[in-house]
Amino acid sequence: MKENYDVYQIRMPKGRKAEIKAHADNRGESMNSFIGRAIDETMERDKEGGGNCDGERTSEPD
Template sequence: MAPTDAQRKARNKWLAEKVETLNIRVPKGEKSRIQAHAAACGESTNAFVCRAINEAIQRDKKL
């Protein structure tokens, strides 16, 4: 079932207020590998990428 206009408007408002978009490019074949790893860990691709970035930032602070 497609979202109603009101649902679409509410979603767009929430997205505009709460999140930012970050596009990344990966070599051919990496997208499916990243998605498969995220799924194997029980998380979305977005959640996995955010976690990986945050872990790298924390690790790099210790250098």
Template sequence: MARPKKEDFNQIKYQNEFNKANYDRVEVNMPKGKKAIVKEAAAAAGQSVSEYINQAIDARMGLD
């Protein structure tokens, strides 16, 4: 008798569900070209763009 096929683990689905449960999304608009500058600055700091922006927000709000 064949065993029922177990659903394969879907990493993307797992990450999306984790993010929905634990994070809020915010869309940020900036002038053309500034995104590349922020991305380079984040990479130079060894951070993701999200980490870099969150750190800047916390510093501005005095939460650091």
């Protein structure tokens, strides 16, 4: 796995993980695939100029 994947740990407010997992489960996705899809879709939207980032952080900095 180390040869094919990067590992990145994220931090979020308590309860957020359960909310994300429930959403992914309802769509028949793993949390990992949902988060990856969310990142991909946001990056694509940002490239097209449709992203809106107000700089507000919802988690701790790296």
